[in-house]
Amino acid sequence: MFKKISLIFFLAILLAGFLFVRHFWSEKSESPLLVDRLPTADFLIRANILDVARETSGMLHYNKIPFRDFFSQEFLLGQAKSYGLNLQRPVYIFAQESGDWGALVHVTDSSKIQAGLTRIDKIKPFRDTIIYKQKVAYWPKEKLYLNYGENYLFVYKGDNFEFKFFHVLQAQRGEIEASWKDFLSMNRFKKENLVLYANSKGLKKYGVEKAVFSHDSDSTSLTMLSYVKCQKPLNFSQKKNGLSLEENYFSSKFLNLHLNINEFRNHPEDPLYRLMTQMSKKISFPLKEFLAAWEGDLSFRQGGKQKVTETYIESELDENFEISEVVKTRELYVPGFSLAISLNGKGQSFMNKIINKGILTQEEEKYRFLGSPALNFYRLQNYYVFTSGENRPRLSNNEQNNGVWNQNGTKFQFHLDSLKGNEAFGKVHFPVNRLIERNKFF
Numbered sequence: 001m002f003k004k005i006s007l008i009f010f011l012a013i014l015l016a017g018f019l020f021v022r023h024f025w026s027e028k029s030e031s032p033l034l035v036d037r038l039p040t041a042d043f044l045i046r047a048n049i050l051d052v053a054r055e056t057s058g059m060l061h062y063n064k065i066p067f068r069d070f071f072s073q074e075f076l077l078g079q080a081k082s083y084g085l086n087l088q089r090p091v092y093i094f095a096q097e098s099g100d101w102g103a104l105v106h107v108t109d110s111s112k113i114q115a116g117l118t119r120i121d122k123i124k125p126f127r128d129t130i131i132y133k134q135k136v137a138y139w140p141k142e143k144l145y146l147n148y149g150e151n152y153l154f155v156y157k158g159d160n161f162e163f164k165f166f167h168v169l170q171a172q173r174g175e176i177e178a179s180w181k182d183f184l185s186m187n188r189f190k191k192e193n194l195v196l197y198a199n200s201k202g203l204k205k206y207g208v209e210k211a212v213f214s215h216d217s218d219s220t221s222l223t224m225l226s227y228v229k230c231q232k233p234l235n236f237s238q239k240k241n242g243l244s245l246e247e248n249y250f251s252s253k254f255l256n257l258h259l260n261i262n263e264f265r266n267h268p269e270d271p272l273y274r275l276m277t278q279m280s281k282k283i284s285f286p287l288k289e290f291l292a293a294w295e296g297d298l299s300f301r302q303g304g305k306q307k308v309t310e311t312y313i314e315s316e317l318d319e320n321f322e323i324s325e326v327v328k329t330r331e332l333y334v335p336g337f338s339l340a341i342s343l344n345g346k347g348q349s350f351m352n353k354i355i356n357k358g359i360l361t362q363e364e365e366k367y368r369f370l371g372s373p374a375l376n377f378y379r380l381q382n383y384y385v386f387t388s389g390e391n392r393p394r395l396s397n398n399e400q401n402n403g404v405w406n407q408n409g410t411k412f413q414f415h416l417d418s419l420k421g422n423e424a425f426g427k428v429h430f431p432v433n434r435l436i437e438r439n440k441f442f
Contacts, residue, residue, distance in 0.1 A: 032171040034092070034104055034152055035184065039167045040177040041094035041102075042200035046184065049087045050077055051193040058219045059432055084112030085153060092180075097200050100158025104168070106151065113148050131162060132169055182210075188227055189214040207231050207271030209422075223429045230422040235264040235273075238419055242297040243383060244398035245338050250304030252406035258399050259296040283370070286353045293350040295382065297342035299395075303406075304336040335373050337388040340380075340395055347384060 038044075053073040060068040069075060080087040086106040095101035107113070117137060120126070126137045126146075137146040145156045147165065154168050176184075183197040192214040199210045209229045216223045242258035267273060280287040316326050343350065354360040360367055366374040367386060375386040380395060387393050401416035413429040 030173050031151070032173045032175075034106055035176050035180060036173055037104060037152060037154075037168045037171040038092050038177060038180045039094055039102065039164045040179045042097045042198065042202075043095040044180060044183050044197040044199075045093035045095070046195050046197075047091045047093065048193040049091050055193065056217055059217055082112065083116035084109035096158070097202060098158070100156075100160060102154065102156035102158070102164055105153040105155075107148060107153050110148055110150050113153065117146070131165060134165075134169065136165075183212075186212065188212060189225070192225075204231070205271070206275055213428075217432070220433070221429060221431050223427055226424075226426045226428060228424040228426075230424070233422045234419055234424070235267045235270050236261050236296075236419070238399070238401060238416070239296060240399055241397065242342070242399055243340065243380075243395040244297075244299040244400075245301045245340055245393055246396060247301065247404065248304070250336065251301050251404055252303035252411075253300070254302075254402075254404040255298065255300040256398065256400055256402050257296070257298045258401060261291065261294065261296045265291045283359060284357055285359060286350070286357065289346070289350050289353050293343045293346040295342035295344055297340075297383070299338075299340045299398075301338045301393075302336060335388060337372055337375065337386075338393045339369075339375075339386045340383050340393075342382050343384055344382065347382070351384070 050073050053071055053076055057068075057072060060071060076087060084107055086108045089106045091103060091105050093101065093103045117126075124139065126139050129136050129138045131147075134147055138144070143157055143159065143161075145154075145161045145165070147154045147168075152168070154165070156164055179197075179199055183195075186197075189195045189212060194215045196213045197210065198212070203209075203211060207230050209231045211229075212227045214225045216225060237260045239258040239260050244256045244258075245254075247254045247256075264270060264273065268277070277287055279285075314326050315323050317323060351360065355362065360369055363374060365376075367377055368374055369386070373388045375388055376390065377384070377386050378392060379385065383395065385393070385395070403414050405412045405414070410430060414426065415429075416424065416426045418425045
């Protein structure tokens with residue numbers, strides 16, 4: 001009898017234990033994942049912090065960055081483990097065009113985070129506040145907030161913390177935001193360690209559905225691999241031939257385009273066409289006439305100096321103290337400027353149009369585009385060529401679509417690799433020496 005009672009009692013305990021464990025496991029399995037908590041934003045970033053630290057280690061050491069050891073893979077991993085964070089899994093960052101941003105980090109042991117906050121408080125004191133019954137660390141001047149739970153750490157800087165925090169707290173398992181779902185399910189750049197996904201309203205205004213960028217770095221430079229998807233198929237394509245100016249070391253600005261624009265001419269509703277229309281109105285540029293005459297090739301180079309010989313008249317006193325005019329020549333340097341553009345049979349009509357509007361002015365045998373230096377002009381096949389130098393610039397066969405833009409000393413190089421349907425692929429390359437100098441990137 002005692003054995004039966006003991007058996008029944010044991011089975012009852014076993015059943016109760018099973019029900020408790022099942023309930024606990026069910027609750028745990030139904031708790032939202034970190035990706036479910038992510039708020040949507042204009043820009044989304046996935047970063048494998050430890051791998052990025054490994055990839056950029058050479059760059060930091062080459063440029064002798066102070067405290068570079070604090071950004072090493074080993075140091076970051078050690079600090080993360082000390083304070084219960086898991087940097088071996090991706091960190092997710094979101095940002096708005098307004099400048100507000102936030103980040104979510106995986107947590108392995110939330111009991112260790114308070115020690116980290118205590119350490120931070122000694123360096124940069126913060127306030128404690130309660131929002132949605134949750135304790136939040138708050139730096140008022142910086143508008144910076146920090147909250148953590150059992151499996152997440154949430155950092156936010158900006159004016160809309162409560163709205164974003166509500167989303168983090170009320171997230172349901174499996175209900176990931178559509179923008180994050182699309183981003184994280186993309187096969188493109190899947191293996192890259194730092195990827196930025198943009199789907200802001202600013203892009204959509206120009207017909208761009210989304211743009212994705214991934215980084216590649218070496219000791220001296222960064223390359224951003226780029227992918228752009230438009231809402232509709234593109235109305236232009238790349239040409240397989242064309243003539244271009246040659247880029248040189250002194251080129252501060254360089255643009256090289258070879259596009260088939262036959263379809264583009266007939267689609268004024270195209271977002272890019274609309275953007276060009278808005279810009280051309282500022283100087284009364286005859287865009288419609290330009291597109292009718294343009295054959296899709298344009299090569300522009302600016303930078304350095306070019307030597308020219310100038311003829312001038314000088315008044316001189318002769319030995320009889322009579323004034324006479326003497327024709328002289330002198331050499332001087334003018335800003336380097338060259339432009340080559342392919343125009344069809346409507347080219348001369350277009351030229352006359354911009355001369356009548358004052359966009360192009362003629363001074364004897366030379367021309368000026370608005371504020372450009374005086375330019376020599378000649379024609380090569382169907383190319384109209386303008387140059388500030390006396391020697392004709394060399395034009396060579398080139399089908400690339402690329403360019404250089406110098407922004408306050410930072411030289412950006414961009415390249416359009418391919419166009420396919422409504423997709424474009426390319427890259428942006430720039431040196432890191434000014435990026436790492438305080439306030440000198442732009």
